[in-house]
Amino acid sequence: MENKLMVKLxxxxxxxxxxxxxxxxxxxxxxxxxxxxxxxxxxxxxxxIFSAFLFSSSFTFWRAETNFKKGKMTRLKGxxxxxxxxxLVFLVGQGTEYARLLxxxxxxxxxxxxxxxxxxxGFHGLHVLVGLVVISIVTTxxxxxxxxxxxxxxxxxxxxYWHFVDIVWLxxxxxxxxxxxxxxxxx
Amino acid sequence: MSDINFIPEPEExxxxxxxxxxxxxxxxxxxxxxxxxGIMYLWLxxxxxxxxxIEILLVRLxxxxxxxxxxxxxxxxxxxxxxxxxxxxFVAMPAIFGFTTYLVPLMIGANDMAxxxxxxxxxxxxxxxxxxxxxxxxxxxAPDAGWFNYAPLNEYNYSSSPGIDYYCxxxxxxxxxxxxxxxxxxxxxxxxxxxxxxxxxxxxxxxxILINSFLVLAAFPSLNAALAMxxxxxxxxxxxxxxxxxxxxxxxxxxFWLFGHPEVYIVILPIFGIFSxxxxxxxxxxxxxxxxxxxxxxxxxxxxxxxxxHHMFATxxxxxxxxxxxxxxxxxxxxxxxxxxxxxxxxxxxxxRFSVSMLFAIAFLIEFTIGGLSGISFAIVPIDWxxxxxxxxxxxxxxxxxxxxxxxxxxxxxxxxxxxxxxxxDPRLSKWxxxxxxxxxxxxxxxxxxxxxxxxxxxxxxxxxxxxxGILNLISTIGAFLMAGSVGLLVFILVRAIKKGAVxxxxxxxxxxxxxxxxxxxxxxxxxxVIPVKSTRPFRDYKRPEDADWNRPEGARKHEGKYIPQNxxxxx
Numbered sequence: 026m027e028n029k030l031m032v033k034l035x036x037x038x039x040x041x042x043x044x045x046x047x048x049x050x051x052x053x054x055x056x057x058x059x060x061x062x063x064x065x066x067x068x069x070x071x072x073x074i075f076s077a078f079l080f081s082s083s084f085t086f087w088r089a090e091t092n093f094k095k096g097k098m099t100r101l102k103g104x105x106x107x108x109x110x111x112x113l114v115f116l117v118g119q120g121t122e123y124a125r126l127l128x129x130x131x132x133x134x135x136x137x138x139x140x141x142x143x144x145x146x147g148f149h150g151l152h153v154l155v156g157l158v159v160i161s162i163v164t165t166x167x168x169x170x171x172x173x174x175x176x177x178x179x180x181x182x183x184x185x186y187w188h189f190v191d192i193v194w195l196x197x198x199x200x201x202x203x204x205x206x207x208x209x210x211x212x
Numbered sequence: 213m214s215d216i217n218f219i220p221e222p223e224e225x226x227x228x229x230x231x232x233x234x235x236x237x238x239x240x241x242x243x244x245x246x247x248x249x250g251i252m253y254l255w256l257x258x259x260x261x262x263x264x265x266i267e268i269l270l271v272r273l274x275x276x277x278x279x280x281x282x283x284x285x286x287x288x289x290x291x292x293x294x295x296x297x298x299x300x301x302f303v304a305m306p307a308i309f310g311f312t313t314y315l316v317p318l319m320i321g322a323n324d325m326a327x328x329x330x331x332x333x334x335x336x337x338x339x340x341x342x343x344x345x346x347x348x349x350x351x352x353x354a355p356d357a358g359w360f361n362y363a364p365l366n367e368y369n370y371s372s373s374p375g376i377d378y379y380c381x382x383x384x385x386x387x388x389x390x391x392x393x394x395x396x397x398x399x400x401x402x403x404x405x406x407x408x409x410x411x412x413x414x415x416x417x418x419x420x421i422l423i424n425s426f427l428v429l430a431a432f433p434s435l436n437a438a439l440a441m442x443x444x445x446x447x448x449x450x451x452x453x454x455x456x457x458x459x460x461x462x463x464x465x466x467x468f469w470l471f472g473h474p475e476v477y478i479v480i481l482p483i484f485g486i487f488s489x490x491x492x493x494x495x496x497x498x499x500x501x502x503x504x505x506x507x508x509x510x511x512x513x514x515x516x517x518x519x520x521x522h523h524m525f526a527t528x529x530x531x532x533x534x535x536x537x538x539x540x541x542x543x544x545x546x547x548x549x550x551x552x553x554x555x556x557x558x559x560x561x562x563x564x565r566f567s568v569s570m571l572f573a574i575a576f577l578i579e580f581t582i583g584g585l586s587g588i589s590f591a592i593v594p595i596d597w598x599x600x601x602x603x604x605x606x607x608x609x610x611x612x613x614x615x616x617x618x619x620x621x622x623x624x625x626x627x628x629x630x631x632x633x634x635x636x637x638d639p640r641l642s643k644w645x646x647x648x649x650x651x652x653x654x655x656x657x658x659x660x661x662x663x664x665x666x667x668x669x670x671x672x673x674x675x676x677x678x679x680x681x682g683i684l685n686l687i688s689t690i691g692a693f694l695m696a697g698s699v700g701l702l703v704f705i706l707v708r709a710i711k712k713g714a715v716x717x718x719x720x721x722x723x724x725x726x727x728x729x730x731x732x733x734x735x736x737x738x739x740x741x742v743i744p745v746k747s748t749r750p751f752r753d754y755k756r757p758e759d760a761d762w763n764r765p766e767g768a769r770k771h772e773g774k775y776i777p778q779n780x781x782x783x784x
Binding site for chain 1 (some may be wrong): 434450470517
């Protein structure tokens with residue numbers, strides 16, 4: 026119980042951190058010239074695809090957790106590996122997007138859009154990376170048989186963090202990609 | 213593999229400082245015991261208090277006479293910046309966290325924090341953050357843009373020495389330590405209370421820490437985000453705060469004060485908790501209005517997030533915004549006032565013992581009210597426009613930080629020192645310290661109200677010989693040295709008490725809460741068994757079962773304020 030409460034509190038304070046970053050992004054996006062640049066450079070379709078991978082990794086982790094509760098260790102391992110793979114695809118997707126933007130000379134120092142875009146999505150990517158490191162440790166320990174008989178809270182706690190990272194992306198994706206896209210369609 | 217030197221279990225509750233065996237300094241460094249970590253937090257705070265004190269003495273020397281050239285302007289900027297930053301992040305915070313780490317498990321009948329290793333991590337991260345901040349002196353110059361580090365002065369073009377980079381990274385580390393510690397406090401308080409203790413029976417200090425920890429979790433991310441953005445600006449040429457690159461200098465102010473104003477309450481709420489322990493014990497009465505103390509604490513915490521613009525009235529955000537935040541700032545005076553009356557009513561009709569701890573508590577009521585009144589005057593926008601960035605602000609903030617936070621810490625120190633060390637500080641010298649410190653404090657800062665009203669701006673390294681400025685500054689400098697001398701006396705009192713002070717009894721003040729039921733200092737394991745908890749004063753109930761709080765008739769409980777003093781239980 027106390028482990029879960031700890032992670033919930035950590036997630037709460039992290040949410041405030043992202044709120045500050047998102048508010049800064051919105052604040053800048055209201056300045057003239059920002060939205061057009063944003064719509065020019067971002068490709069909502071490819072991002073939507075690798076976002077789907079991240080969202081489904083939340084589902085696979087939830088499956089892993091239920092199987093752990095039921096004691097089905099083989100299935101647990103399978104779902105964990107799948108979660109890792111999905112998360113990795115997201116990071117690779119984000120990496121290719123960054124590479125493309127940098128090739129188009131959009132960098133953190135090139136414009137206000139670059140500054141706020143790379144900071145917001147970069148901090149989120151960093152959280153995905155941390156999550157993947159944690160999940161890969163947990164996966165390794167699972168394969169080594171550490172959780173075979175225990176009633177460990179580790180899957181519950183890691184799950185809270187992993188779903189949180191997902192929810193943050195839901196907001197980031199809506200604000201950075203979807204809203205300007207809608208704006209572009211309507212005008 | 214026999215040569216691996218495993219760290220052995222500690223044998224003493226307070227290890228020595230020896231380096232020759234494994235029961236000395238090695239025990240401190242590797243400790244995960246909440247009491248040892250608490251004591252290390254407190255000594256860290258004393259260390260930085262001395263450093264930041266020396267910095268400000270140099271500043272006061274420079275300001276002692278008009279047109280002085282004792283310090284170069286660049287050095288002056290570094291010194292006052294480091295003074296402010298250190299005092300807030302590495303003196304006030306570690307001192308509060310020291311008391312919290314030490315006392316919370318003891319007060320709730322637990323044997324340690326929920327996460328002892330995380331506790332050690334929090335301390336060492338804070339320590340590392342402070343060291344990193346001070347490393348800037350060696351790395352080419354300390355930060356020099358003031359403790360709130362406004363843009364664009366904090367940008368590379370205006371401050372090209374690495375000082376501000378160290379400011380960012382040092383405070384980020386300390387911020388992470390603060391956050392993890394607060395998570396630990398909340399989990400400990402909510403999950404590790406001794407079984408029958410309900411939230412309604414929580415000691416008020418613990419209540420304030422619980423509220424405060426949520427405040428930390430909500431406020432610090434804003435600072436961390438701002439620091440990260442500033443580092444990106446300075447290191448990777450991002451444009452968050454540089455107007456030239458399209459960024460916004462005022463965004464820094466918003467993010468900083470969105471943290472900074474709650475921070476003011478973060479360093480005062482635990483102090484309210486300390487006083488809510490000290491006043492009842494030394495007035496020999498229960499606290500007046502337990503529920504109101506808790507409730508007003510919650511109200512302060514909530515309102516803390518709705519007032520940050522009052523630091524920014526001069527930036528020109530418009531009359532509507534200014535009026536709203538002026539109103540909310542006036543509002544926050546109410547719950548604080550409620551608490552002052554709680555303590556006054558606690559003293560009323562009590563059998564007051566004027567120990568040094570109580571003396572600081574009573575002095576606090578006066579000094580903090582002065583600081584509160586000058587604070588209220590700032591909520592009036594025109595007064596703020598007239599007085600902002602003058603010495604009036606300096607006087608105000610020192611009246612609340614010293615007259616509030618530091619007086620509370622000293623009151624707590626004299627209250628719990630016998631518990632922590634098992635020794636009593638010399639009472640005569642301690643009273644000398646109290647009077648010297650209070651005198652020095654008032655001499656230093658009362659005159660600064662006048663200086664500010666006369667228009668002397670803060671953060672100027674020297675000033676022209678205008679009528680009255682020279683003499684008032686000289687008085688202020690003399691007061692500062694008086695304070696410094698008395699702090700020296702305090703360190704002497706503490707070290708002497710630890711070495712050869714009179715041995716304190718486990719229950720040195722005939723107190724009410726669980727920490728006094730253990731030995732002084734508490735053993736490695738805090739409790740073998742905990743006395744039953746049936747009211748907010750379990751230890752008093754245990755000592756006076758015939759007059760126990762929980763055993764009182766319902767009618768008497770309804771009139772809590774009319775409780776009869778402890779030394780006269782039958783009202784004769």
